[in-house]
Amino acid sequence: MPDVHTLVNEFLNQLKKRKIEGSQATAKQAAELLRSVISQQRLPQTHQATALISAVRAVGEKLIAANPVELAVGNIVRRVLHIIREEDLSLATAAIDGLELSAVSDDEDDVERDDYPVLSAAAVAAAARSTLRPPSLQTLLEDTPISAAIPHTSSSGGDSEGKSRSVDKSSRGRKLKHDVIEAVNELIQDISTCYEQIAEQAVEHIHQNEVILTLGSSKTVLEFLCAAKEKKRSFKVFVAEGAPRYQGHLLAKELAARGLQTTVITDSAVFAMISRVNMVIVGAHAVMANGGVIAPVGLNMVALAAQRHAVPFVVLAGSHKLCPLYPHNPEVLLNELRSPSELLDFGEFSDCMDSASGGSLHVVNPTFDYVPPKLVSLFITDTGGHNPSYMYRLIADYYSADDLVVKRRPATTS
Amino acid sequence: MQFDDQNRVGKAKRRALVNQTEAKNRVELFRHLPQYDHGSQLPNLESKLFQLDSVHPAVFKVGLRYMAGDISGVNARCTEMLRALQEAIIDYSTPPEKVLIRELTAKISSYISFINECRPLSISMGNAIRFVKRRIAKLPLSHTDVEAKTALCSDIDRFINEKIIIADKVIVGHASTKVRDGDVLLTYGLSCVVEMILLSAHDVGKKFRVVVVDSRPKLESQALLNRLIAKGLSCTYTHINAVSYIMHEVTKVFLGASAVLSNGTVLSRVGTACIAMVAHAFSVPVLICCEAFKFHERVLLDSICCNEIGDPGALATVPGRMDINYLENWTNEENLQLLNLMYDVTPSDYVSVIVTDHGMIPPTSVPVIVREYGQEHYLI
Numbered sequence: 001m002p003d004v005h006t007l008v009n010e011f012l013n014q015l016k017k018r019k020i021e022g023s024q025a026t027a028k029q030a031a032e033l034l035r036s037v038i039s040q041q042r043l044p045q046t047h048q049a050t051a052l053i054s055a056v057r058a059v060g061e062k063l064i065a066a067n068p069v070e071l072a073v074g075n076i077v078r079r080v081l082h083i084i085r086e087e088d089l090s091l092a093t094a095a096i097d098g099l100e101l102s103a104v105s106d107d108e109d110d111v112e113r114d115d116y117p118v119l120s121a122a123a124v125a126a127a128a129r130s131t132l133r134p135p136s137l138q139t140l141l142e143d144t145p146i147s148a149a150i151p152h153t154s155s156s157g158g159d160s161e162g163k164s165r166s167v168d169k170s171s172r173g174r175k176l177k178h179d180v181i182e183a184v185n186e187l188i189q190d191i192s193t194c195y196e197q198i199a200e201q202a203v204e205h206i207h208q209n210e211v212i213l214t215l216g217s218s219k220t221v222l223e224f225l226c227a228a229k230e231k232k233r234s235f236k237v238f239v240a241e242g243a244p245r246y247q248g249h250l251l252a253k254e255l256a257a258r259g260l261q262t263t264v265i266t267d268s269a270v271f272a273m274i275s276r277v278n279m280v281i282v283g284a285h286a287v288m289a290n291g292g293v294i295a296p297v298g299l300n301m302v303a304l305a306a307q308r309h310a311v312p313f314v315v316l317a318g319s320h321k322l323c324p325l326y327p328h329n330p331e332v333l334l335n336e337l338r339s340p341s342e343l344l345d346f347g348e349f350s351d352c353m354d355s356a357s358g359g360s361l362h363v364v365n366p367t368f369d370y371v372p373p374k375l376v377s378l379f380i381t382d383t384g385g386h387n388p389s390y391m392y393r394l395i396a397d398y399y400s401a402d403d404l405v406v407k408r409r410p411a412t413t414s
Numbered sequence: 415m416q417f418d419d420q421n422r423v424g425k426a427k428r429r430a431l432v433n434q435t436e437a438k439n440r441v442e443l444f445r446h447l448p449q450y451d452h453g454s455q456l457p458n459l460e461s462k463l464f465q466l467d468s469v470h471p472a473v474f475k476v477g478l479r480y481m482a483g484d485i486s487g488v489n490a491r492c493t494e495m496l497r498a499l500q501e502a503i504i505d506y507s508t509p510p511e512k513v514l515i516r517e518l519t520a521k522i523s524s525y526i527s528f529i530n531e532c533r534p535l536s537i538s539m540g541n542a543i544r545f546v547k548r549r550i551a552k553l554p555l556s557h558t559d560v561e562a563k564t565a566l567c568s569d570i571d572r573f574i575n576e577k578i579i580i581a582d583k584v585i586v587g588h589a590s591t592k593v594r595d596g597d598v599l600l601t602y603g604l605s606c607v608v609e610m611i612l613l614s615a616h617d618v619g620k621k622f623r624v625v626v627v628d629s630r631p632k633l634e635s636q637a638l639l640n641r642l643i644a645k646g647l648s649c650t651y652t653h654i655n656a657v658s659y660i661m662h663e664v665t666k667v668f669l670g671a672s673a674v675l676s677n678g679t680v681l682s683r684v685g686t687a688c689i690a691m692v693a694h695a696f697s698v699p700v701l702i703c704c705e706a707f708k709f710h711e712r713v714l715l716d717s718i719c720c721n722e723i724g725d726p727g728a729l730a731t732v733p734g735r736m737d738i739n740y741l742e743n744w745t746n747e748e749n750l751q752l753l754n755l756m757y758d759v760t761p762s763d764y765v766s767v768i769v770t771d772h773g774m775i776p777p778t779s780v781p782v783i784v785r786e787y788g789q790e791h792y793l794i
Contacts, residue, residue: 243630243653246732249740256750263441263751264729264741268629268654268685272717272758276443298655301688304695331659343628343653344636345734359643364652366659 004040007033008059015066015073023072023285024219027191027320030063030076035184038080038177048176049088056080060406069336069368071286071294071323074406078324079187080180081403087179190382194318195220197382199227205314205380210235210278213311215267216242216296217251218283220316224380225281226258236261238277240270242296244342244365267298274305284317286334288327289395291373291388293317294334297366303375312377319381322391324399330370338365418445431469432459432477432531437726439744439751444723448534452725456481459532472501473525477532486634488672488708489578489606492542495529499546500570503563514562519550534722536757537673537681538708545573573707581705581771582607589668589703589769590615597622597665600693602654603683604634605670607703609641612668616647623647625664629654629685631728631754654685661696671704671768676784677713678762678777680704684755687717690764699766702777706770709784717758726752 011033013019020026034056041055060077067073198220206212206228212235214221225237237260241248248264255262265273274280280302286294293299293315306313327334340346340363349361373388380386386394427434434450441449459478469477476485476498485491502525508514526543529535535543549569553562585607593599593615599622601608612624624647628635635651642649652660667689673681680686680702690700714720729752730741744750762777772783 241630241729243655246735246738246740249730249738252750253740253744253747256747259749261749261751263753264744265753265755266630266684266729268683268688269753269755269758271687271691272684272721272755273753275716276718297659300658301655301692304691305688308691331662335659340651342735344651348636349640358646360648361639361643362648362650364650364656364660366656369655369658 004037007036008062012062012066015063015070018067020070022219023070023321024191024194024318026070027072027076028188030073031080031184031188031191033063034059034076034080035181035188038084038180038184041177043177049084052084052176052180053081054408056084057406057408061408064406069334071325071334072320074325075286075320075323076187077406078399078403079320080184081406082398082400083183083187084176084180085400085402087183088176091176091179191318191320194320194382195223198316198318198380199223201380201385202228203231203233205279206233206235208233208235211238211276212236213238213240213270213274213277213280213302214251214282215240215248215270215298215302216245216282217247218316220283220318221281222251222254224316225255225260229258229260234261236263238263238265238273240265240267240298240302242298243267244338245296247296267301270298270302271305274302274309274311277309277311279312279314280306281314281316284315284321285368286321286323287315287317287379287391288330289324289392290326291376291379291391292327292330293371293373293376294327294330294368295371297369300369300371300375303371307375313371313375314378314380315371315376316380319383319394319398322381322394322398324395324404327370330368331366334368334370336367338367340365430531431462431528434531439726439748441723441751441753443718444721444753446719447721447723449723449726452727468524469528470498470502470505470525472498473528477529480529480533486632487604487606487670488536488538489582489705491536492539492707493574493578495539496542496546496570496574499525500567503566503570506563508559513555514557514559515550515553515555518562519547522546522550536722537675537710537712537720541707541710542573542577546570577705577707581707582610584771585703585705585769586610586614588774589701590618590620592666592701592769593620593622595621598625598663599623600625600627600660600664600667600689600698601638602627602629602635602667602669602686602689604638605703607705608668608670609638611703612642612647613645616645623650625650625652625660627652627654627657627660627685627689630732631724633733654688657689657692661692661698664693664696664698667693667698667700669700669702671702671708672757673708673710674702674704674768674777674780675714675759676709676711676781677715678765678780679714680760680762680765680768680777681714681720681757682760684717684758687758687760687764690760694764700764702765702768704768704770706772706783706787709770709780709788711781711784711788714759717755721758722756724754724756726754729754 011029020029037055037059038052041052043051056077063077064074202224212225214237228235237255239248239252239262241264252262252264282295282299284293284295288294303313343363343365376388378385379388379391435454437449437451459481463474476494479485479494480491485494499522506518506521508517549566553565557565589611599612601624615622624642626635626639626649628651639649639651650660669682669686669689671680671682675681693700730744732738744752765777767774768777768780772787775783
């Protein structure tokens with residue numbers, strides 16, 4: 001079993017060198033990596049969840065720093081943190097319910113009492129404290145670790161109670177790890193099957209003899225359109241090239257091979273053709289909390305053209321692309337500028353770089369575009385179709401407010 | 415001509431001097447426009463150099479250059495075509511028992527249809543041709559051949575001089591007043607008028623930056639970029655997809671036009687509409703610079719009804735990028751078509767002002783110019 005550190009370093013390397021393409025692959029690898037981190041993490045007797053959270057946070061911070069533009073990594077880190085918190089909360093409520101039940105059944109058999117370790121009220125309070133509640137003002141100001149408070153209370157109880165409590169806590173710890181890993185497995189499963197779940201909804205949105213426009217290439221869009229084709233809808237597709245990566249060529253080839261009438265157009269012809277298009281369907285790189293979309297470059301132009309001609313602009317995104325952050329100045333902060341050699345031949349223009357006459361050349365080649373939420377008509381995710389104004393609500397389902405800033409607070413010296 | 419009408423297409427083919435083969439994967443939406451296979455056209459025409467007696471060599475040369483794509487841009491195409499017609503007129507002699515006016519008009523029409531077959535005429539070139547035909551029609555019958563020919567040649571010279579060369583100077587004068595220090599000007603494609611404006615403003619000493627936007631498949635802005643940098647301007651180069659990224663820095667947009675139509679819409683290189691739309695979204699003024707002879711009384715609502723389809727093979731390959739070869743055998747794929755549009759139509763609400771040799775006018779005044787000045791100037 002390879003060491004967790006080597007795994008983490010390998011993944012970090014791949015992220016830094018931009019070797020992994022696509023949010024789905026990145027998300028899946030990140031989730032698997034975090035699963036390994038969790039399973040190999042040794043948990044202390046108390047406050048397992050806090051330990052897990054700081055371990056995941058430590059790794060997550062590094063992952064996000066390696067490629068800040070790849071928002072899927074941050075999303076997965078925050079999802080896992082949320083999972084840990086949720087599982088811990090559900091275990092704690094289950095434990096408290098269990099305790100209450102055992103308190104009620106005091107006058108029952110001793111056998112049954114052995115199954116549920118009997119704990120005093122003080123121990124119950126201690127158990128409740130050890131679950132993750134927002135730190136109280138006192139602890140924030142004093143910055144004393146919470147675990148310091150517990151030995152004090154535990155010593156007030158009896159020896160036997162202490163032993164049974166520790167037994168209970170270690171079994172709770174194992175259970176927590178187990179539950180978290182199960183939930184992360186579900187998450188990985190969700191990421192892998194997001195295409196199918198989105199493609200299932202294709203038939204509801206595409207009618208017969210429709211004309212669809214898309215730009216660049218997205219696996220989600222490919223699966224979506226092919227699913228509609230499988231259901232015997234015949235429609236035409238215009239694919240804009242998506243310079244300077246020309247992924248549109250790939251998509252067009254794929255679609256034509258699967259039997260759809262496809263026409264490749266240049267990106268400049270989008271405004272000309274969109275008057276004859278019924279719907280624009282595109283994929284996204286990430287969906288932000290306000291419903292804005294970080295999409296491949298050129299899509300803002302397409303969205304504006306679609307708005308002008310009242311053509312619905314539909315964005316397909318798996319739930320791992322949903323990011324809880326708000327986009328502040330996204331063109332600059334959430335963008336990546338690629339090499340100018342994709343646009344200009346260096347040989348021809350090398351003498352322009354330092355021209356004697358004083359002229360200077362600057363080449364701009366951004367990767368992403370920001371599409372504001374008012375230009376998007378519909379989001380189709382694996383949980384169904386949503387309005388851009390609803391996306392903030394989905395975030396509450398997947399993420400906790402405590403995890404928005406993954407960076408750990410620097411520890412103050414005591 | 416309607417290319418979706420089989421009868422007409424058949425008749426035209428029989429009369430045609432240039433052999434055109436229809437492209438295999440034609441786009442349904444553009445059935446009414448010619449979509450030819452560009453691979454075999456040029457060698458075919460070149461081989462006919464000595465066979466076509468009915469076509470004057472100068473006209474043949476122009477047709478060949480059109481087909482090869484040597485000349486691009488309405489001004490250049492118009493000038494070359496008129497010069498070729500001039501030469502043809504000089505060499506013309508009326509056969510006996512025939513009237514000059516009718517014969518010459520018929521000859522000119524046949525030359526024009528030949529040029530049309532080589533490359534479809536743009537809308538504004540129709541204006542120039544109508545001018546020539548009207549001058550011929552207005553020739554007094556008393557003129558001898560020699561006098562008629564000299565009169566026509568001087569008329570054509572005057573047209574080129576006044577409508578194109580001097581008009582350009584006037585436009586540059588008007589538009590340069592709009593360039594201020596600290597401006598960031600965006601331009602698209604290769605418009606000779608816009609290039610002149612930028613260079614003249616730079617010569618006067620104004621400090622500004624230029625953003626040059628390019629698009630496939632022609633990548634014609636690279637030539638403009640080279641010339642601007644050689645003259646000492648600081649330029650930023652990008653492709654049309656990145657227009658939203660760069661537009662927040664831009665203060666003004668200068669665009670050229672191929673024709674301006676009576677409902678205020680601007681027919682120009684494909685992609686101009688996208689640029690104007692994004693500029694409008696960012697509240698950046700759009701200035702269209704074009705000569706008055708490009709105003710036409712036709713109206714267009716969209717880019718589909720009247721357009722030109724270029725060589726689809728040009729989309730399949732990317733010059734300089736060997737790794738982009740996904741569409742290598744695109745002709746074999748029966749469901750796949752490539753569409754290479756040449757023009758698109760920019761709606762009038764995206765245009766702030768049109769700079770012409772008559773002054774700076776809003777797009778709503780175009781039909782006024784067409785009506786008032788259209789007749790007068792041709793009466794010279």
